[in-house]
Amino acid sequence: MNKVRIGVLGIGRGKSMIEYSRAADNAELVAVCDFYEPGLNALKKELDNPNITYYTSFDAFLNHPMDAVILANYATEHAPFAIKALNKGLNVLSEVLPVQTLAEAVELIETIERTQLVYAYAENYCYMPVVTEMKRLYEKGVLGTFEYGEGEYIHNCEPIWADITYGDPTHWRNHMYATFYCTHSIGPLLHITGLKPVSVVGFELPYGTRAERMGKLGGMAGIEMITLENGAVIKSIHGDLGKNSIWFSIYGSKGRLESAREDALLNDVERIYVSVDPEEGVFSNDIQTYEPKTIHHEKAKAFGHGGSDFYTMYHFAEKILGRPADTIDIYQALDMFLPGLYAYRSILNHNQPINIPNLRLKSERDLVRHDHACTDLKVDKEQVLPCYSKGNPEVSPKTYQALKEKYESKHQK
Structure with a gap:
């Protein structure tokens, strides 16, 4: 294997990983998954590459011929998705955070130990x-x-x-x-x-x-x-x-x-x-x-967070390819x-x-x-724990409505 075949879950935070996989010497982008279909269709049009397949179903995405999955979904959902990917025989790069609970941590550790696949944490x-x-x-x-x-x-x-x-x-x-x-x-x-x-x-x-x-x-x-x-x-x-x-x-x-x-x-x-x-x-x-x-x-500085987004992907691919790599x-x-x-x-x-x-x-x-x-x-x-040690504060529904309207006014133009 000369290049790692990459699938990316999440087109928001995952955009940097998508760009790396399109330009890298050690990886290639073969699949993208996101549950937001309009955004996925817009990305498909932007990338204009018939060799990339797009999915709205994570289970269908996992059946795509590829070597590794990048998890750029919600921070509280990485562990369950990582476990499913590892059980499908796929290497995993997880965005922040690795787990939400201790029970998830135990299950994830033991899945990695059992499958002996590469798991890397993308703490950029x-x-x-x-x-x-x-x-x-x-x-x-x-x-x-x-x-x-x-x-x-x-x-x-x-x-x-x-x-x-x-x-x-x-x-x-x-x-x-x-x-x-x-x-x-x-x-x-x-x-x-x-x-x-x-x-x-x-x-x-x-x-x-x-x-x-x-x-x-x-x-x-x-x-x-x-x-x-x-x-x-x-x-x-x-x-x-x-x-x-x-x-x-x-x-x-x-x-x-x-x-x-x-x-x-x-x-x-x-x-x-x-x-x-x-x-x-x-x-x-x-x-x-x-x-x-x-x-x-010089290559890295084109990527986000002071170039660090480049290195999470670079080291992950190098690790899969069996070469020296600084992964977490x-x-x-x-x-x-x-x-x-x-x-x-x-x-x-x-x-x-x-x-x-x-x-x-x-x-x-x-x-x-x-x-x-x-x-x-x-x-x-x-x-369940409270979000604040003194008890969850009450927030007016008007606060969320105003934020929703702000989001929609910006993104529906």
Whole structure:
């Protein structure tokens, strides 16, 4: 096999994956699936390629001759779709998030272990140029022993909320608890260091007028204070605060590696600051700063999120082809996600520390095998959690109606 035959589920977030598969040396696009038929027909007209087949049925899509499926559907639905694809003998690249519940995590792990197919998690923030450079320097020993880190993913989605929720009060984004969408901020720190989380304390920022205007039921942002297996601590913050921030900082026994804050210089988030000593106990005031370039930088920069969308696809295809690849497997994907899940349980338990299970071990999987607790009523009404720790706020139906009208006025032109 010279190219991986790719099928993409989801024409919204999946557009970047579709473009990669059309242009790549190691992949080709053979099928696209989406439940929104007008959008699918528009894409078919745009791509104008008779070698691509289009589906509105996921089951029919899975029967198409292909090697791998990209899951770019709703963030709360990735695990069930991944399990169906793996059971059909297809490799899977899953967009954020990997699962919604612990029961899904167990079933997904055991399906991957049984089928021995490639599963990769598309946490694209792990492949931003500055994060890739931090990982290279850390693995080279420049930082020394990892001691502390911080990650931020602040994205004020209010200006685009109508576009991404359609004014639907049941949309998953409206039902997120504060610490749910956590892997953009936690993921890079764990991918850089390769360390596993062992416990977490969670915090939730209060429900505010911004959330009320958006029709969102959870707190405005979530914070996780995570202890890692070597005793180091990382702080993660993510959510809908007023100004955007993508930022990572890691401290080791020989100094600090840090990305530029989003507001430091306009569009300067790809800049790294290196402030390290030549060896422990030998102090230096030297600071280097530069914009690192990845090996496929020119190709990658045409894709979204600082070129990182290119690398999730590139490494996934390389892995399937049996070549060296930097993919995120299911175990590390869950290392990135479980701190957010358990942080919310910490919040509901008055911010008490909670241990994070190591789901690599069957004995620990057995303890949570039937744990369906989440904020999604469609999953398990008996184990449903509130979206906000103080109880779900009431949102006026007029809020959702206004968002729906805003969406329709923009997209029906």
